[in-house]
Amino acid sequence: MTKPTELRTERLLLRPFRLSDIDDVLRYASDPQWAAFYPRPYDRGVTEHMVARSVVISWDREAVFAMESDGRVVGLVSLEVDAESKTAELGYDLARDSWGQGLATEAATAVVDWGFREYGLARIFAEADARNGRSLRLMERLGMTREGVQRRDQIERGEREIARYALLRSEWNSPGGTLPSTALPSGEYETTDRNQLPELTTARLVLRRFRPGDIEDVFAFAADPEWNRYLGLPEPYSRRDAEEFIAKAMLYDPEAVSMWAIVHEERCSGSIYLRRESPGSATLGYSIARSLWGRGLMTEAASAVVAHGFEDRGLARIYAFVPVGNDPSARVLEKLGMRREGILRSNRVVHGKRIDDVLYSILREDWRA
Ligand SMILES: CC(C)(COP(=O)(O)OP(=O)(O)OC[C@H]1O[C@@H](n2cnc3c(N)ncnc32)[C@H](O)[C@@H]1OP(=O)(O)O)[C@@H](O)C(=O)NCCC(=O)NCCS
Known part of the structure; x- marks a missing residue:
């Protein structure tokens, strides 16, 4: 359980936001030059x-620190945590009149250090428009490694190339510590709206929604x-695992996660999904019975x-993560x-071991080009 926390650095107080900070944030974030890499x-x-x-x-999943300097909020640093994989995404912004003094680096360093310890993270990553030199330099000053560039990503923001950086716990030279304080309520949100998932047919397969009757078929291939x-x-892998998987698959809102059962010769033999990551992009994942x-x-x-x-969902980019070594999937x-x-x-x-993933993508213009 992580509580809202205050951290002090040489020049800054990093603390939870208050509603009274709205005017300070509006002052810097309404500046069009500051917003050059935002939609507006x-x-x-x-x-x-x-x-x-x-x-x-809920600070169990997300930490957002207001950056206070001389009694005024001049920026923020955030960590969005994925507890299962022990990874987190770092985010930050800083008022334009505070640029060039190393304040964002100072704040991000404190939050990264705290985050590694507080959440037991193994990896902290960040991404920025590949043209946003200031942000790229900040990630480099933190000691992050540039891992790749996502082409044509985040189209809703008018951005094209997103550079991805990451820092592993083993690479972090911790400068020293900080302390926690009081708790806040969490906001759980989950949509279970069941829009129609379209059935897709290929020469040998039917892709359709999962049904309760698929449990035995799923158990048969997934127990391998x-x-x-x-x-x-x-x-x-138990029958109960198969049942839970199918229950979740039936509950997904296809707008967010489209999960199909792969049916071959009348048997449910695998699954495939598209998970929306942003309005223009989605991740692809799949598996099929070994036989x-x-x-x-x-x-x-x-x-x-x-x-x-x-063609039907208007995506601009589809991507996938494949563990290094899963050559058939890469193929x-x-x-x-x-x-x-x-x-x-x-x-x-994966199975108790940390793994590296190869990041793959295809853009709409590459498709059948
Ligand atoms: C990965 C997986 C989906 C592939 O399904 P599939 O129906 O066998 O895939 P395809 O037949 O369309 O293509 C597989 C390709 O991998 C190749 N391949 C098979 N074994 C390989 C190996 N050890 N090294 C390299 N390539 C290999 C095949 O030859 C084929 O390529 P080709 O058509 O050029 O000959 C399937 O193995 C699977 O479900 N695995 C378990 C779940 C999984 O790993 N999911 C992906 C997670 S990222």
Whole structure:
């Protein structure tokens, strides 16, 4: 349980936001030059929403520090935590009249140091528009490594190339410590709206929604440790695991996660999904029963899903993470026309071990180009 926390650095107080900070944030965030890499400068409504949200967040999942200098808020530093993989995304901003003094680096250093210890993180990553030199230099000064560039990402922000940086715990030279204080309520949000998931048909397969009757089929292929090697699902895999998986699959809002059962000769033999990451982009994931490997079936299923993503869902970018070593899966992505964008080091935990992922993507203009 992480509580809202204050950290002090040489020149700054880093503390939780208060609603009384709205005017300070609006002062700097309404500046069009400051907002060059945002969709637009903040107006009062956006600022109020941002600050109010920062006041109610659960610090178990997300830490947002207001950067206070001489009694005024001049920026923020945030960590969005994924407890399962022990990774977090670092975010930051700083008022333009405070640029060039190393304040953002000072604040980010304190938060990174605190985050590694508080959440037991193994990896902290950050991303920025590849043209945002100031932000890239900040990540470099933190000792982060540039791991890749995501092409044509975050189109809703008018951004094209997103540079990804990361820092592993083993690479961090901790400068020293800080202390926690009081707790706030958390806001749980989950949508279970069941819009129609379109059925997709290929030469040999039908992709459709999961049904309760699929439990035995799922259990039959998922209980195979070789199938599970790179997936990191529970082992041994039980009928109950299959049931939970199907229940979740039935509850997903297809707008957020489109999860299809792969049906081959009337049997549910695998799954494939598109998970929306931002309005223009989604991640792709899949698996198929071992008895069917090597017949081009996943390439067939994934082609249909990628076509659906680009042609029916208006996506600009589809990407996938493949553990280093999962060559058949990498091959599927390459056959789809995906390109390697980088290697995300120590990105996840699979069967108790931290693994590196190869990041692949395909852009709409590459598709059938
Ligand atoms: C990865 C997986 C989905 C591939 O499914 P599939 O239906 O066998 O895929 P395809 O037949 O369309 O293509 C597989 C390709 O990998 C190649 N391949 C197989 N074993 C390989 C190996 N050890 N090294 C390199 N390539 C290999 C195949 O030859 C084929 O390429 P080709 O068509 O050029 O000959 C399937 O193995 C699977 O479900 N694995 C378990 C779950 C998983 O790992 N999911 C992906 C997580 S990132």
